[in-house]
Amino acid sequence: QHFSIAAIPGDGIGPEVMKEGLKTLRKIEELHGGIRFSIDVFDWNCHYYLKHHRMMPENGLNTLRDYDVILLGAIGTPEVPDHISVWELILPIRRTFQQYINLRPIKLLKGLESPLRYKNHSDLDFIVVRENTEGEYSNMGGRLHENTPYEMAVQNNVFTRYGTERVINYAYQLAEKRKAKRLTAATKSNGINHSMPFWDEIVKEVSSLHPSVQTDIYHIDALAAYFITRPEQLDVVVGSNLFGDILTDLGAAIVGGLGMAPSGNINPEKAYPSMFEPIHGSAPDIAGKGIANPIAQIWSIGLMMEHLGFEEMNHLVVSSIEEVLIEGMIGTPDLGGKNKTFELGDAIHKKMQEV
Amino acid sequence: QHFSIAAIPGDGIGPEVMKEGLKTLRKIEELHGGIRFSIDVFDWNCHYYLKHHRMMPENGLNTLRDYDVILLGAIGTPEVPDHISVWELILPIRRTFQQYINLRPIKLLKGLESPLRYKNHSDLDFIVVRENTEGEYSNMGGRLHENTPYEMAVQNNVFTRYGTERVINYAYQLAEKRKAKRLTAATKSNGINHSMPFWDEIVKEVSSLHPSVQTDIYHIDALAAYFITRPEQLDVVVGSNLFGDILTDLGAAIVGGLGMAPSGNINPEKAYPSMFEPIHGSAPDIAGKGIANPIAQIWSIGLMMEHLGFEEMNHLVVSSIEEVLIEGMIGTPDLGGKNKTFELGDAIHKKMQEV
Numbered sequence A, B: 001q002h003f004s005i006a007a008i009p010g011d012g013i014g015p016e017v018m019k020e021g022l023k024t025l026r027k028i029e030e031l032h033g034g035i036r037f038s039i040d041v042f043d044w045n046c047h048y049y050l051k052h053h054r055m056m057p058e059n060g061l062n063t064l065r066d067y068d069v070i071l072l073g074a075i076g077t078p079e080v081p082d083h084i085s086v087w088e089l090i091l092p093i094r095r096t097f098q099q100y101i102n103l104r105p106i107k108l109l110k111g112l113e114s115p116l117r118y119k120n121h122s123d124l125d126f127i128v129v130r131e132n133t134e135g136e137y138s139n140m141g142g143r144l145h146e147n148t149p150y151e152m153a154v155q156n157n158v159f160t161r162y163g164t165e166r167v168i169n170y171a172y173q174l175a176e177k178r179k180a181k182r183l184t185a186a187t188k189s190n191g192i193n194h195s196m197p198f199w200d201e202i203v204k205e206v207s208s209l210h211p212s213v214q215t216d217i218y219h220i221d222a223l224a225a226y227f228i229t230r231p232e233q234l235d236v237v238v239g240s241n242l243f244g245d246i247l248t249d250l251g252a253a254i255v256g257g258l259g260m261a262p263s264g265n266i267n268p269e270k271a272y273p274s275m276f277e278p279i280h281g282s283a284p285d286i287a288g289k290g291i292a293n294p295i296a297q298i299w300s301i302g303l304m305m306e307h308l309g310f311e312e313m314n315h316l317v318v319s320s321i322e323e324v325l326i327e328g329m330i331g332t333p334d335l336g337g338k339n340k341t342f343e344l345g346d347a348i349h350k351k352m353q354e355v
């Protein structure tokens, strides 16, 4: 089978980890005789913006549309305001291609220790389904009475039945396939009293169509605490765009850091390309040193393989990463080691050959 | 000095912990000859709602206005929707009395262990200043196309310059008085692109008036992770209504649980009564058993004393709680003990006499 991939390395450590990711793709081709990737690399990033006053060419989205999948490194530099790099590159991709599921496994890899005392691998293995196209990240809103003491900003959170149903439905379908069959929905309907009661209603409606799944609805504040106190009881967590964002960075922290956390921006219907990216950002503070952890990027490719129908390739990627971590010989500084990005990447790719 | 207190025990474990809190007040009178409290108890809670179809009498807010302070236990029962109990009791009090600061110390008490491996007391001692009157908790918004596939809900987040400046200014004043003089502001201006860039602008404006304070602005997702990975670097954290809410439950979790976390809803000008309450809710699951942890309620009274100008009384309360925890003889089930609420309360009050 042949797959076309658009790779956007991005800024900062993005290109550094992407380099390892591209090696992962080559290794997969090598190990699985039936898979071929054709990869095009795009230099759309903040550098591009500083030159062209836009994050990607005018026909950028149309260019991407023809690929099977998109791989992203990380976007952002101190010179370009975040809301430009995000709203002119990442969010248009997520939205145009109806990548309405942001799938984020929270799993403590073997060989790693959780910062949570008394919690181990079997306690930390769940998945967050984040809404990825609407909600709190709407660009509807504005300001009034600028430059006066009466200035104000209004931001509209927009929740549609269409957008909410489809993500909750996906989360239930995922929960049905899992052993624990438990779904935890994040809400804040006690304080946020239009959008969140609506969200809760839809959770309840969709839950009645999936009687085999046990449903709990928690306020986001309590749920964040729950991630610390009882993560072993979590199975599938579903949250709005903002709540899913917060919970997954928190989730990444309890399983050993952002350097390890992959994500898939998925269009389940496969009508458009899906996009796979590390949760971490471009980390300007360590960029250029060649010491970024490439695991999140490599694991993202595992998620991509699963999306393309090769679940066993995701297992191979994850277990190879785990083997390297268990051996503990090679690690980037965030893992307490002294190795370079490419050394950790090479160790994982060598392991893929062996396991 | 004489202070009038309106006590609202509320629902569930609220009245159970309030009972201990009232004993704390009596103990303070006993130990400090110059302080007298007159306390009126109000039965405004969900039970009251089920009888009268409102959470408090029509003139309830006017009644409260004349007190020096308000003490709250906890509000909420499964029979009354959260948004009613909250929007008809807690939020009107916070707003009518311009309690625009929600002050929440995150401090690992001596005698307790953090769920975070490798973190101890000196690592966990900071304070969150939460905006408490506007922002994401606005009741502006509504629905369109109800009961059709095109249904949608819109929620307006409203940030005023007035409301934002005053909370950030308070946070800077607090930071100036502390040793580390560091302020960390929570934002999400990369995803939420009207209200949060406005918030950031005001942080930067106010920061320029407080050059002795070091300012960092973090996206809420990264900051939540930061609470796990580097809490020792936090000093004063300032966040919007929602972000402050999430961060303080998370903060309570990393210092040993919600049973321990106090809060003050403060009107700094003292033009209106301030309100002190535990962060925890009414905990219907353990209500009626007399096993709730009263520490959050008792510590809230410490915060109240500080607000009234008796900082040494707050120290007395906190150090008495710590002494009891260090001894480890008496503890409620959430602390791993087998004692009742009143036994832990009594132990703390006895200790107040001794230290």
Ligand SMILES: CC(C)[C@H](C(=O)O)[C@@H](O)C(=O)O
Residues within 6 Å of the ligand: A190, A191, A221, B086, B090, B245, B279
């Ligand atoms: C009851 C609820 C609305 C409240 C809030 O979110 O403000 C609570 O969680 C708190 O933190 O005081």
Ligand SMILES: CC(C)[C@H](C(=O)O)[C@@H](O)C(=O)O
Residues within 6 Å of the ligand: A086, A090, A245, A279, B190, B191, B221
């Ligand atoms: C860059 C930013 C807008 C983005 C988000 O919040 O979606 C990032 O934090 C993520 O989680 O992918």
